[in-house]
Amino acid sequence: MVVLSQPAVLDPLSLIKTCKPTSVFTGIPEIDLTDPEAKTLLVKACEEFGFFKLVNHGVPLNFMTRLEEQALNFFTLSQSEKDKVGPPDPFGYGSKTIGPNGDVGWIEYLLLNTNPQINSHKTLAIFRANPEIFRSAVEDYISAMKSVGCEVLELIADGLGIEPRNVLSRLLKDEKSDSYFRLNHYPPCPELQALSGRNLVGFGEHTDPQIISVLRSNTTSGLQICLKDGSWVAVPSDPYSLFIIVGDSLQVMTNGRLRSVKHRVLADTKRSRISMIYFGGPPLSEKIAPLASLMEEGEESLYKEFSWSEYKKSAYKSRLADYRLGLFEKPTSIIQ
Ligand SMILES: C=C1C[C@]23C[C@@]1(O)CC[C@H]2[C@@]12CC[C@H](O)[C@@](C)(C(=O)O1)[C@H]2[C@@H]3C(=O)O
Numbered sequence: 001m002v003v004l005s006q007p008a009v010l011d012p013l014s015l016i017k018t019c020k021p022t023s024v025f026t027g028i029p030e031i032d033l034t035d036p037e038a039k040t041l042l043v044k045a046c047e048e049f050g051f052f053k054l055v056n057h058g059v060p061l062n063f064m065t066r067l068e069e070q071a072l073n074f075f076t077l078s079q080s081e082k083d084k085v086g087p088p089d090p091f092g093y094g095s096k097t098i099g100p101n102g103d104v105g106w107i108e109y110l111l112l113n114t115n116p117q118i119n120s121h122k123t124l125a126i127f128r129a130n131p132e133i134f135r136s137a138v139e140d141y142i143s144a145m146k147s148v149g150c151e152v153l154e155l156i157a158d159g160l161g162i163e164p165r166n167v168l169s170r171l172l173k174d175e176k177s178d179s180y181f182r183l184n185h186y187p188p189c190p191e192l193q194a195l196s197g198r199n200l201v202g203f204g205e206h207t208d209p210q211i212i213s214v215l216r217s218n219t220t221s222g223l224q225i226c227l228k229d230g231s232w233v234a235v236p237s238d239p240y241s242l243f244i245i246v247g248d249s250l251q252v253m254t255n256g257r258l259r260s261v262k263h264r265v266l267a268d269t270k271r272s273r274i275s276m277i278y279f280g281g282p283p284l285s286e287k288i289a290p291l292a293s294l295m296e297e298g299e300e301s302l303y304k305e306f307s308w309s310e311y312k313k314s315a316y317k318s319r320l321a322d323y324r325l326g327l328f329e330k331p332t333s334i335i336q
Pocket residue numbers: 090098099100101103111180182206207208209210279315316317318319320
């Protein structure tokens with residue numbers, strides 16, 4: 001008798017990495033946007049962590065939960081409905097794959113371009129496929145996050161003592177600003193926890209390539225950041241607050257003073273996580289280089305010259321965990 005072997009079924013769980021849960025970190029800097037000391041505290045946080053929690057930011061909870069509800073409505077649609085606005089190009093609906101180079105995660109998401117002038121075909125398709133309230137919730141939310149991002153960047157400029165104070169925020173306000181918006185959904189992963197005591201990686205470790213990211217999540221934790229000493233710590237969730245992430249471009253514009261932080265997300269075993277992130281980026285033609293007003297006499301740029309469009313092109317050839325800035329660093333001469 002001939003026994004035909006079963007075709008090998010590719011189990012997505014076997015491709016996604018796992019991690020041991022990490023203990024919650026209580027040392028995340030918390031900055032009150034209305035504090036007169038905010039500009040100093042926020043620069044310190046960006047130098048030390050490249051990350052901080054922003055409170056008293058002025059965005060009401062119900063404004064954020066309005067979009068969260070819309071996002072949940074979308075993610076509970078049938079798979080075939082969601083697939084109508086995928087696969088991502090990079091915009092659109094994606095499930096389990098992140099980016100074009102083989103990265104996988106326990107996640108589904110919508111990625112959109114925020115610029116109505118260069119709105120991609122996929123971004124428009126997402127708006128057409130959803131009720132009008134989805135579009136208005138997304139657009140209102142993006143506009144609020146852009147304001148917060150700009151306010152933070154102006155305080156950073158003040159704190160660094162550079163002028164004009166809109167030297168960074170003008171890039172997000174530019175009508176050609178190449179900014180993104182992302183809604184992430186991490187479903188719970190109970191089976192794996194029961195089997196191994198480990199959690200699935202929802203979004204693998206990476207730095208954000210843009211200038212600044214403004215993140216908000218529901219009550220489900222999962223976000224982790226990498227500290228200067230290389231250790232990973234879990235960020236307690238707080239649906240009232242916003243989290244600010246320094247991106248690669250801000251690291252370059254401050255000649256390495258502010259650090260772009262490595263971060264990742266672990267899926268929860270019991271509850272789903274929804275996160276919404278605004279990625280504030282410059283126009284495609286913008287030169288990404290250390291700000292002249294920040295450089296000390298005789299200080300040299302740590303980076304070769306490049307435009308945002310060149311950086312993005314190179315980022316989209318990389319894997320999520322790659323150190324993307326490496327290609328643009330100048331070789332350092334070691335003086336013995
Ligand atoms: C694997 C990739 C996904 C990503 C583009 C990239 O090639 C490398 C950077 C990734 C990242 C991380 C931050 C943001 O989520 C994102 C939208 C971005 O701008 O850079 C993603 C990209 C993506 O998912 O398209």
